[in-house]
Amino acid sequence: MVDPEGMSLVELFHVHAASSENLQGVSVSARGTIKKRELKKILTHHLYFCMRDFGHHIGEDTETYFSLYDCKKQKYISERFLVKISKEGFSNYVDKLHNNCTIFTDLGNDDLSKDIYLVAHVMRIGKMLYSESSKKTEKNTFSSQQVYKRPHGVAIHDLKEVLLNKNDSEEKELTLKVYQGEEKDFHQLHESLIRQSGKYSALSCQPNYGIIVSMKMYHGQLSQIKEDNPLLFKNVSLTNKLGFPDVIMPGDVRNDLYLTVERGEFERGGKSTGKNIEVTILVLDSEKNLLKNCLWGASGLDGTSEYNSMIIYHHNSPAWAENVRLTLPIDKFAGAHVRLEFRHCSTREKNDKKLFGFSFIRLMDKDGAAVPDGLHELYIYKCEDHQKLDNCGYLSLPAYQKDYEGNHEAIGAFSRSHKEIVCIRTLLCSTKLTQNVDLLSLLRWKSHPERIQDSLQRVLRLGDEELVKFLQDVLDALFALFSTEDGNSTDYSGLVFHVLVSIFSLLDESKFQFFKPVLDAYIKDHFSAALVYKGLLTSVQHCADHVQAFDKQEPIQKCFKSLEYIFKLIIQSRLLFSRATCGQYEDSFRRDLYNVFSSLNKMLSISSSIITPTQVALLHSISAVYEQLVDVLPVIEVTKLASSMLDSFFPKDVPLALIQAKLIAIKNIVSTKLFQDDESRNILLTNACRHLCYYFTYRIELTLCTDILGEILSFLFRQRQLSEKQEKVNNCIHHDIDTLNISIFQVLIDT
Incomplete structure (x- = not known):
């Protein structure tokens, strides 16, 4: 309700016009035109997930990994979420409250319009080979047997109805049917199911029964959703997006490296059958100590010190496609490396897993840049004695073909197996680390002053996220380069101004809109360059005076679009100088401003x-x-x-x-x-x-x-x-x- 006495006639008309427009929207579409209009303003969405029942009898403990998959780009867009099921059945396994529920966070508007599928990978945890006949002897011998993670089945479901569901108040229940195919194709069975091609068969269960899940969309900032739904978030894990969300919030701190063990090529080694290869992942710091509890094979788990992959039976070219998250303290990243150990697992239950080789990759290069995103083909070195790995003597060797930190001519205790290779894929999601040597060279410009010009040129071509993630550090470096201690320009002033304007232009994009308060806080509380106002005024005047001389108008347009923040810096700089000098050069400042x-x-x-x-x-x-x-x-x-x-x-x-x-x-x-x-x-x-x-x-x-x-x-x-x-x-x-x-x-x- 509005008070007509407290509003001007014009304001009253605007209220009437807005009300009329909304009523027209409702009459045109009773299905929620107004809601749809509001949703356009919301940039972030979250998907609540709960596994309600598991309708299959596996006979052994089961691990079911759920993830979101973009079928057009053929890549996963989320971490995995794990639900454990005991061999007695789903209802008998209660580890902790809500261990079967999660929230897939930070989906963007583009994600809602994609062909997103829920993919479930069902793993059997137990013997290498399981049969009903072996079940009778299981009780007496199981404690002394090796336990293996073995592929069992895959289920998928199209999420279009869930993601675009207009009725946000209700959970949507889905039934996923589990299918089996050849073990060697387990890593791509979900693709075959989506395309409805290839060889696979449904896992037996009751008719119209399988994995029962319920899902519901939430819209807006996660912090607000938590506040509005405190019970929903109680003991419920968050499953992160692979990569940064569409909207990066100031204060978001993340330091995750995702490592996917894709596939390997191994020699038969004189045997008539292929190996049963298990990969063990562990992380060691610069002091060669094992970093504990830093690996997550999925959300819904506690961190572990090592991660063991599934085993593809009798196969020398296994494809695992298992994703693991590494979350390390920032001070542990430098000098740390990941080691992958390869073991053959015999079908004889009491035999130990036999180490036969290893690979490794450094997490940071000597310049301080984190391992780049993408595929890495790692060398495999032979080793059967685990004690030889304890002192990490292999770190002098190359990890892969273009590893320039390793000595490719070195001859040591480890010989490389030239016909063997393992492929891993890495993705860094960090607000603290950068993979970009160009950004590092700017932040460390004092170490190499001869590279400043080149560093600034390269920073202009940097990805948006890198600049915004390190906003305060970048601005500090730029203002140090912009003017001398007495306020005069430097050889780099023009280029620095160009970079500053590019950064300010970024903050107009919806993805970074929430960083404007961060820049305001930087100017108010952290900015200390008391003399840069002279150079900034000169730069703006230069753009205006020579506007017709520029072949491309875009840089000048960016400058004028960014005048709000340029002048915030000018005024804060002048105020700092005025306080320090009791108002010296006031007339000069005014003259420059009027010019x-x-x-x-x-x-x-x-x-x-x-x-x-x-x-x-x-x-x-x-x-x-x-x-x-x-x-x-x-x-x-x-x-x-x-x-x-x-x-x-x-x-x-x-x-x-x-x-x-x-x-x-x-x-x-x-x-x-x-x-x-x-x-x-x-x-x-x-x-x-x-x-x-x-x-x-x-x-x-x-x-x-x-x-x-x-x-x-x-x-x-x-x-x-x-x-x-x-x-x-x-x-x-x-x-x-x-x-x-x-x-x-x-x-x-x-x-």
Whole structure:
């Protein structure tokens, strides 16, 4: 409900128009047009998952791994989530409350429109070969037998109905049927099921029964969903997206390296049958000590010190495709490496698993860059004695063909098996580590000053996420390079300004919109470059003075679009300098500031279709600059600057885009602090009325003009209400209304 007495006529009309639009939306589509409109603004989504029942009798303990899979790109988009089931059945296994539920986090809008499938991999945990006949002797001998992870079956389900479900209040129940195929094809059985091709058969169970799950979508920031649904999150694990979400929140801390053991090629070794190969993954630090509890084979588990893969029976070219998350403290990453140990597992139950080789990969190179994303073909070195691995003597050897940190000519205790290889895939999701040597060279510019120019050029080509993740460190480095200690420019000032503008432009993208408060906090609390205001003013003026000399207008447009943050830095820098010197060089600062606005006004007066988009960019962003300037200039001076810019070009023979931009600038200025000051408002109102009168007369952009007039009237209405509440007479308000009537009233009647 609204109070019509407390609102201006214009505001009341806007409420009515919005209400009418919403009612039309409901009548057009009873299925929820309004909801759909709201969802467009939501950038992050989360999928609640719960396994309700497991309708298969395996005979041994079972591990079922659930993950989300993009069938078009043929890749998983989430970690795996594990539900354990005892051999007695699903209902008899209760490890802890909600161990069968998770939330797949951080799905983006694009993910909702993709062909996403839920994929379940069912693993049998027990003997190498299981049969019902061996079950009778199991009770007496099982404790002394080796336990293996063996592939059993795969189930899939298309999630389109769940992801696009309009009724968010209800969980959707799904039934997944489990299928079996040849063991060697287990890693790609889900693809065969999606395409409905290849050899596979359904696992026996009751009709229309299988793995029963329920799922439900949640929309918005995870922190808010947790607050709204505290019981839902109690003891429920989170299953992360592989990669960063569409919206990266400031304060998000993540330091995960995903390692997927893809496949291997092994020699038969004189045997008539293939090996039963198990891969053991472990992580060792720079001191060659085992890092404990840093490996997660899936969410829903506690961290372990080593991870054991499944075993493909009698196969020398096994494909595992198992994903493991490594989560290490940041200080442990440098010097750490992953070791993969390969063992043959005999079908004779009491035999130990026999080590026959190993591979390794360093997590960071000597320059401090983390292992790059992608596929790595690792060498396999022969070793049958585990004690030989204890001192990590193999670290002097190359891990793969292009490993330049290992000595390819070295002859040591380990010989390489030239016909054997293992392929792994890595993906880094870290807000603390970078894989980019270009970014590292910028952050460590003092170590190699001769590379600064090249580093800055390379940073311009960096991925968006890398720059935003290290925003504070990057900005510190850039301002150190921007000017000398006495405030003079350096050889790199122009290039640094270019990089700064590129960073500010990134923050306009929806993915990084939440980082604007981070930049504000940096400027307010951390920024300390008290002399950079000189160089920043010069850079902006240079862009305005030489706008016609630039072949490409995009860099200049980015500069003008970023003026809000450029001027926040200018003003904070000037305030820091003023406090430190008791206001020295105030006249010089003002002169430089006025010179900048003089150049901007001249640029706006140029008639050229090439620079029109650049002029539009300036007018769209300039009102935010006036808000900043009142901290260093009297309000009336800022108002005169604003008025002068609005008058910098005559309306006649001007492109429509520029007229629209000027009117938007006027509308934005009406909402600034300038309009709240009585003396400033008198100047701005007179100026605005002159422009509105012209556009009303010639019937140009009438909608925008009436919007501006509505903003002015609403403001004056609120000011009058405030005066009445305080029982004061504000003569300025009456004068402003007279100005409006004299300037606009007759024109409105004629129009």
